[in-house]
Amino acid sequence: MLQSERKATEKLEETSKVYDVAIVGAGFSAIALAMNLLRVLQPPVSVAIVGDNPGFGRGTAYRTDLRVHRLNVAAARMSVYADEPDDFLSWLGSRYGSVSPDGYAARTDYGLYVRDRLAAALRDRDRAFRIDFIKAKATSCDLQIPPSFGFKLDNGDTFRAANVVLALGVGSADIPAAAGQIDDQAEHRIVRNPWRLSWRSRVRAVDTVLMLGSGLTMIDQVLALFARGHEGKVHVLSRRGLVSHSHATRKLPPVTPALGDSREISSLLASLRAQANATQDWRALMDGLRPQTQTLWQELNSEQRSRFLRHALPWWNIHRHRLAPTVHRQFDALRKAGAVSVHAGRLSAVRSSSAGLGVQYRERGSGSERSLSVDWVVNCTGMERSGVAQSPLLKSMIDLGLVVPDDLGLGIAVDEMSRVVGADGLANEGLLAVGQLTAGRFWEITAVPDIRVQARDIAVALARRL
Ligand SMILES: Cc1cc2nc3c(=O)[nH]c(=O)nc-3n(C[C@H](O)[C@H](O)[C@H](O)COP(=O)(O)OP(=O)(O)OC[C@H]3O[C@@H](n4cnc5c(N)ncnc54)[C@H](O)[C@@H]3O)c2cc1C
Structure with a gap:
């Protein structure tokens, strides 16, 4: 020393x-x-x-x-x-x-x-x-x-x-965009940490907002915006555009799944899917799996764990991290009313323009470049990344x-x-x-x-x- x-x-x-x-x-x-x-x-x-x-x-x-x-x-x-x-x-x-x-x-x-x-x-x-x-x-x-x-x-x-x-x-997590793809001039309209509650007071009721990420953080932020009388459009962008399911309104007792001996991710998931289909409500099977998840995870080797994260994480999140039924209903109503649109794709760039922000993303499936004009970009990818x-x-x-x-x-x-x-x-x-x-x-x-x-x-x- x-x-x-x-x-x-x-x-x-x-x-x-x-x-x-x-x-x-x-x-x-x-x-x-x-x-x-x-x-x-x-x-x-x-x-x-x-x-x-x-x-x-x-x-x-x-x-x-x-x-x-x-x-x-x-x-x-x-x-x-x-x-x-x-x-x-x-x-x-x-x-x-x-x-x-x-x-x-x-x-x-x-x-x-x-x-x-x-x-x-x-x-x-x-x-x-x-x-x-x-x-x-x-x-x-x-x-x-x-x-x-x-x-x-x-x-x-x-x-x-x-x-x-x-x-x-x-x-918190960084915005999922490559270096140089976010204009410096756009920064003052990007909310990198949505848990700083003050950001919502800067948003005008008519503003168009893009939420990056479609997990529970996004749901929270969307409901909070509309709770204060938001009238503008809200877009949601995530890789797969998947949103969490609801908890059952009438809870069924958990059903413990049979896990078998294989720890290959594809066969484990196939087996769980088959058992879920044979169960009255798949949620009961997910609830039955929960007490075994820590042990199951520790039985997987490093390669199996990373394959799970690569291929199954978005599906795991929406089935496992479910929403209270009232919350799910509120979000669903906003989607049906056209106030919220969910897009599946990968963010390419955020550009500053005289009208606000131009967001480009590569659409999942078609691979086409799409763009959205928005006033704010809010990073809701924290919990997930x-x-x-x-x-x-x-x-x-x-x-x-x-x-x-x-x-x-x-x-x-x-x-x-x-x-x-x-x-x-x-x-x-x-x-x-x-x-x-x-x-x-x-x-x-x-x-x-x-x-x-x-x-x-x-x-x-x-x-x-x-
Ligand atoms: C929006 C949301 C809703 C949720 N809802 C539920 C739910 O309904 N039920 C449930 O069971 N779980 C829920 N969870 C999961 C939740 O994460 C856990 O329940 C629990 O709150 C996690 O607490 P934590 O202390 O581990 O993390 P945090 O709540 O993140 O607390 C960590 C704290 O450490 C502080 N900190 C970090 N670094 C430092 C440092 N260097 N020095 C000093 N302080 C530091 C942070 O500022 C933060 O305050 C929810 C999570 C979120 C984000």
């Missing part, structure tokens, strides 16, 4: 606060972990939760205040605690009286639920624990001695922690060899216990990850029913170390 670097490190060690556990990220995954830690850690313990988003626990999904934004998982499956499945239902019941376990609550209510439960957990244990909520972005990490992790924050502060859990969520490239923190950890991207570029490499695997191929006992960052290992780890189990298991593992 150079003398200047050593001095900088010594200075950091002198001035930094030191924690037993730091959770970096402050969305649902981080708060679910903190709540599980409060249950299993023995005091005295110090915990830091570092988040750059206002509203700890709300994260990207639950900080909306629009009631058109509904959960896409039934209330009965949304408890924050894996071992108390009815907890969200009882919270809803205490607020609204009788509620249906199969209903799809407003996401804003879910954010309030998480906040309430966190507050209650802190009230119960606050004297025994030190929990600091640090409102900042962690921008870089370095290794400290004795083995601990040092973090720099975007407000200039630093801290250290002996154990770290990365809970950074999905991040997340990765580690956008995070300066992860980049610094990759530079140190603490973190490596997983084989498929979905997140970072972790072992079966969610411990982060470094460049040396070894799992780090003191560095873990929760949520979507671990999708390369677990795949089915984007929603509450899966994250809450992972959060509980990580909390138990950390409690054993402390």
